[in-house]
Amino acid sequence: LQLASALEYVHSRNVIYRDLKSSNVGFAADGTTLQLFDFGLCVELTPTRPVADGIIGTLRYMAPEVCLNQQYGLEADIYSFGIVAWEIWTTNLPY
Structure with missing residues (x-):
């Protein structure tokens, strides 16, 4: 739930975070607060740039549209969130 809240923020x-993966998720020193790390690949969407492009991120967590070098928006992070959630629940990547 904290990961979803962080991504929503x-x-x-x-x-667009663009590199959401398990190694970029961790806990603060208090051991209970989840944090996102490595914002280096993020991009801000603007009225003149409403979508992003480019193959950016970590392949195993990328949305199909990113892998195919198509334009994408915030929903690409939702796909990556699903991969991370699967990995947390099963301790394995889905593929």
């Missing part, structure tokens, strides 16, 4: 700023 990033998206509320019109930012």
Whole structure:
């Protein structure tokens, strides 16, 4: 739930995270607060740039449209979120 909230916050700023993966998720020093790390590949969407493009991120977590070098929006992060959630629940990647 904290991961979804963190991603919702990033998206509320019109930012695509673009590299959501388990190694970019961790806990703060208090051991209970989840944090996202490595915002280096993020991109802000603007009225003049409403979508992103380019094959950016980690292949095993990329949405199909990213892998196919098509334009994409915030929904690409939702796909990556699903991969991370699967990995957390099963301790394996889905493919």
